[in-house]
Structure formats: C-alpha cells, structure tokens
Amino acid sequence: xxxxxxxxxxxxxxxxxxxxxxxxxxxxxxxxxxxxxxxxxxxxxxxxxxxxxxxxxxxxxxxxxxxxxxxxxxxxxxxxxxxxxxxxxxxxxxxxxxxxxxxxxxxxxxxxxxxxxxxxxxxxxxxxxxxxxxxxxxxxxxxxxxxxxxxxxxxxxxxxxxxxxxxxxxxxxxxxxxxxxxxxxxxxxxxxxxxxxxxxxxxxxxxxxxxxxxxxxxxxxxxxxxxxxxxxxxxxxxxxxxxxxxxxxxxxxxxxxxxxxxxxxxxxxxxxxxxxxxxxxxxxxxxxxxxxxxxxxxxxxxxxxxxxxxxxxxxxxxxxxxxxxxxxxxxxxxxxxxxxxxxxxxxxxxxxxxxxxxxxxxxxxxxxxxxxxxxxxxxxxxxxxxxxxxxxxxxxxxxxxxxxxxxxxxxxxxxxxxxxxxxxxxxxxxxxxxxxxxxxxxxxxxxxxxxxxxxxx
Ligand SMILES: Cc1ncc(COP(=O)(O)O)c(C=O)c1O
Numbered sequence: 001x002x003x004x005x006x007x008x009x010x011x012x013x014x015x016x017x018x019x020x021x022x023x024x025x026x027x028x029x030x031x032x033x034x035x036x037x038x039x040x041x042x043x044x045x046x047x048x049x050x051x052x053x054x055x056x057x058x059x060x061x062x063x064x065x066x067x068x069x070x071x072x073x074x075x076x077x078x079x080x081x082x083x084x085x086x087x088x089x090x091x092x093x094x095x096x097x098x099x100x101x102x103x104x105x106x107x108x109x110x111x112x113x114x115x116x117x118x119x120x121x122x123x124x125x126x127x128x129x130x131x132x133x134x135x136x137x138x139x140x141x142x143x144x145x146x147x148x149x150x151x152x153x154x155x156x157x158x159x160x161x162x163x164x165x166x167x168x169x170x171x172x173x174x175x176x177x178x179x180x181x182x183x184x185x186x187x188x189x190x191x192x193x194x195x196x197x198x199x200x201x202x203x204x205x206x207x208x209x210x211x212x213x214x215x216x217x218x219x220x221x222x223x224x225x226x227x228x229x230x231x232x233x234x235x236x237x238x239x240x241x242x243x244x245x246x247x248x249x250x251x252x253x254x255x256x257x258x259x260x261x262x263x264x265x266x267x268x269x270x271x272x273x274x275x276x277x278x279x280x281x282x283x284x285x286x287x288x289x290x291x292x293x294x295x296x297x298x299x300x301x302x303x304x305x306x307x308x309x310x311x312x313x314x315x316x317x318x319x320x321x322x323x324x325x326x327x328x329x330x331x332x333x334x335x336x337x338x339x340x341x342x343x344x345x346x347x348x349x350x351x352x353x354x355x356x357x358x359x360x361x362x363x364x365x366x367x368x369x370x371x372x373x374x375x376x377x378x379x380x381x382x383x384x385x386x387x388x389x390x391x392x393x394x395x396x397x398x399x400x401x402x403x404x405x406x407x408x409x410x411x412x413x414x415x416x417x418x419x420x421x422x423x424x425x426x427x428x429x430x431x432x433x434x435x436x437x438x439x440x441x442x443x444x445x446x447x448x449x450x451x452x453x454x455x456x457x
Pocket of ligand 1: 133134
C-alpha cells in the first residue's frame with residue numbers, strides 16, 4: 001500500500017464555519033458533563049469521527065490534515081490497516097494478561113532489543129509499565145533509586161515528563177506544579193541548550209557549552225547545594241518544551257558528565273522515539289548512550305503502552321518492585337510489533353528525513369519573510385515555529401501563536417502549541433504523511449501566519 005492511500009484524498013475540505021452544528025453540540029455537552037481539566041478541545045474545537053493516515057474527518061464531514069497525530073502517538077497514522085490487522089488477530093485470541101508471558105509480549109521485547117543501538121543491542125532488559133508515559137518515568141526513577149540508594153534527581157529546564165507525582169516534579173512547567181504541592185523534594189533543574197533563548201546569555205558564536213558545564217559544576221562542587229543524585233532525566237530533543245533540538249555536543253556532554261559522576265542517565269524517548277526525529281531514538285543523533293530509556297506513545301502502535309529499556313546490569317530490583325494491573329496490554333503489544341516491522345520494512349527514517357527537511361526548508365523561508373516568526377527548528381518530523389512580537393527583543397507571542405492555531409484550524413489544519421511561553425506551533429504529523437500532503441498543509445499554515453500578521457499590523 002502506498003503512503004498516500006492511508007489518508008483521505010479530499011483533505012483538507014472545510015464546508016463552512018467551524019465548529020459545525022453537530023460538533024458544537026457535542027463540544028458543549030462535553031463541557032457540561034466532563035471535568036474541567038480538559039485541554040486539547042479548548043484549543044482545537046473538533047469532534048473527530050474518522051481518522052485515516054494523516055487526515056481526520058469530523059462529525060460534520062469536514063476533513064483536516066493532522067499535524068498533531070494524537071500528541072505523537074499515531075506514528076503510522078490513524079487506523080493504519082496493517083496495524084489494525086495485527087490488532088484484530090490478537091483481539092480474537094486474548095486481550096489482557098497482566099505480566100504473564102505471551103508470545104506477542106516476548107516478540108515485542110525481542111524487537112525492541114534488536115532496534116537498540118550500540119552496546120544496548122540484544123542486551124537491554126525491558127520492563128512494561130502502566131499504560132501511560134508518566135508511569136514509564138516513575139519506573140525509570142524507581143529503578144535508578146534501587147541502584148543508587150539515593151533520592152535527589154536532576155531534570156532540565158523546558159522538560160516535560162508527565163503528570164504523575166514524580167513525573168510532574170521532573171517537569172519544568174510551573175503551571176502544573178503550583179497547585180499540586182508538595183512536589184517530591186530534591187529535584188534540581190539544569191539549563192537545557194535552548195540556544196534561541198540561552199539562559200546563560202550566550203550565542204552560538206561565543207558558546208562553550210556553559211549549560212553542560214553548569215551540570216558538572218553542580219555535581220562537583222561540595223557547596224552546590226545538591227546532594228549526589230539518583231538519576232538525571234533528559235529529553236535528547238525536547239517536545240512539549242517547544243521542539244527544541246540542542247547541539248549534539250550538549251547531549252553527549254551531559255551523558256558523559258553523568259557517567260563520570262556515576263549518575264544514571266535516563267533518556268526520555270516517549271515523544272521523540274521510534275523514528276520521529278529520523279533515527280529510531282533521538283539520542284542516536286548525538287551518539288550518546290543511555291542507562292535507561294523511557295518509551296511510550298508510538299511504542300504501542302497507537303494503543304496505550306509504556307516501558308523502560310535499560311542496561312541489564314541495572315536489573316537489581318527484584319520481584320514486584322514495579323507492578324500495575326494494565327502493564328500487559330497485549331493489543332498494544334501486537335500493534336507495537338507490527339509498527340516496528342513497518343518502520344524497518346518501509347525504511348521510515350529515510351521518509352521522515354526527506355519529508356522533515358522539506359517542511360523545515362519551507363518554514364525557514366517563512367522565518368525570513370515573516371515578522372512574527374522568530375525561530376524555525378526541529379529534526380525529522382518534530383518541528384516547531386516560535387512566534388515573537390518582535391524579532392529583535394524576541395518577546396514571546398503567546399496570543400499570536402493561539403491565533404495562528406485558530407486560523408490554521410479553520411482552514412483545515414490540526415496543529416498544537418507548546419513551548420516555554422505557549423508560543424511555538426508544533427509540527428508532529430504521522431510519519432507516513434506524504435511530501436505532497438505535508439506541502440499542502442504547510443502552505444495553508446503559511447497563509448494562516450500571513451493572515452495573523454496582517455491583522456495585527
Ligand atoms: C517526553 C515525554 N515524557 C513523558 C510524557 C508523559 O506521557 P503520558 O502523557 O503518556 O503520561 C510525555 C507526554 O507528552 C512526553 O512528551
């Protein structure tokens with residue numbers, strides 16, 4: 001099957017004002033009966049009825065290009081027939097097995113071991129967690145604590161690791177933490193190489209990776225105030241923080257510093273893993289090596305699943321140290337096996353690199369021509385456009401980003417926003433999006449940006 005056959009051919013097709021009549025009613029009812037901690041439908045008021053590849057149809061018959069992919073979960077697109085086939089086959093056999101072994105469970109572990117790079121290949125241990133990425137983070141930290149007997153933790157500015165208590169403590173966004181006190185104690189944040197807004201006031205020209213050096217200083221100086229940590233957790237390419245790609249050297253140094261101070265390093269690959277950035281794992285760009293890797297989102301081929309993969313010598317935690325009812329989602333495991341085979345058979349990394357650099361180049365042209373686009377960046381199909389009020393001062397333009405999302409939406413593009421100031425439009429399409437469809441979507445996004453720019457000037 002060719003990639004264009006996965007998506008709805010008519011996308012985008014918008015029939016009138018959005019949301020349409022039926023969508024409006026359902027959105028209203030949701031607000032009435034569901035808890036008020038909702039988030040996505042507030043920015044993208046869509047009621048999805050059908051998803052195909054990189055396209056979505058709503059209940060009013062409008063068809064959208066999906067640059068969001070269920071927050072990066074749907075790497076192989078909505079309702080990928082090959083994944084669905086594997087799912088149906090599994091669901092006709094058995095669907096829930098806790099952590100009892102099944103053939104498909106072991107097949108997934110074997111597949112994961114095969115796609116690991118370097119010394120991790122065929123040697124990592126895999127531990128499944130509850131169905132969300134946050135639980136993989138919880139278990140990664142727990143494993144590091146078992147190994148080190150320590151409790152302090154290192155995290156990085158701009159990092160997002162989830163909403164359970166430990167994961168939220170490691171997440172840098174203050175919004176989630178202010179009303180959720182107390183956070184777990186002893187989490188220390190180190191600057192990330194967010195070079196567009198360097199927290200140390202450096203530029204690429206005069207930078208000597210002072211951000212990484214600061215991490216070393218914290219570990220080395222007996223008066224840094226930070227006790228020897230149990231682990232450091234980092235996204236090798238940041239997702240929710242605004243599609244931030246640090247220089248490879250930064251990630252390499254952070255992992256080397258960790259190693260030399262005997263601090264287990266956890267690479268959070270929940271969003272950037274599984275070919276999203278044009279490598280199976282995003283840490284491979286920097287040729288860095290992790291101790292523990294957190295996995296979720298694309299791991300289950302669109303179905304809920306999480307796991308950690310770690311060096312086998314770290315496997316010290318013993319019976320029932322991390323349990324959970326739903327850590328045996330065999331449906332997701334079958335989908336995961338089919339996904340990994342699909343990634344390999346279709347050489348998805350090549351496709352991602354080709355379509356990703358095409359989108360990036362198009363957006364770079366926009367960066368030059370537009371007064372509200374401050375920075376365009378990304379790797380593979382994890383791209384971001386950072387909006388500013390002024391290109392000199394780089395004042396973050398939160399409102400402008402929200403308006404671009406809205407103007408894109410009414411033209412048939414689903415796009416979410418992230419970043420430190422909620423001012424980054426994030427491109428996270430299914431990896432099977434074709435260059436042609438991506439091109440149509442980017443052109444519409446550019447129209448939306450130009451419209452917003454015209455309206456405000
Ligand atoms: C890098 C990263 N880690 C952890 C998480 C948390 O995953 P979940 O929302 O499935 O708990 C996310 C979610 O977006 C993520 O992007």
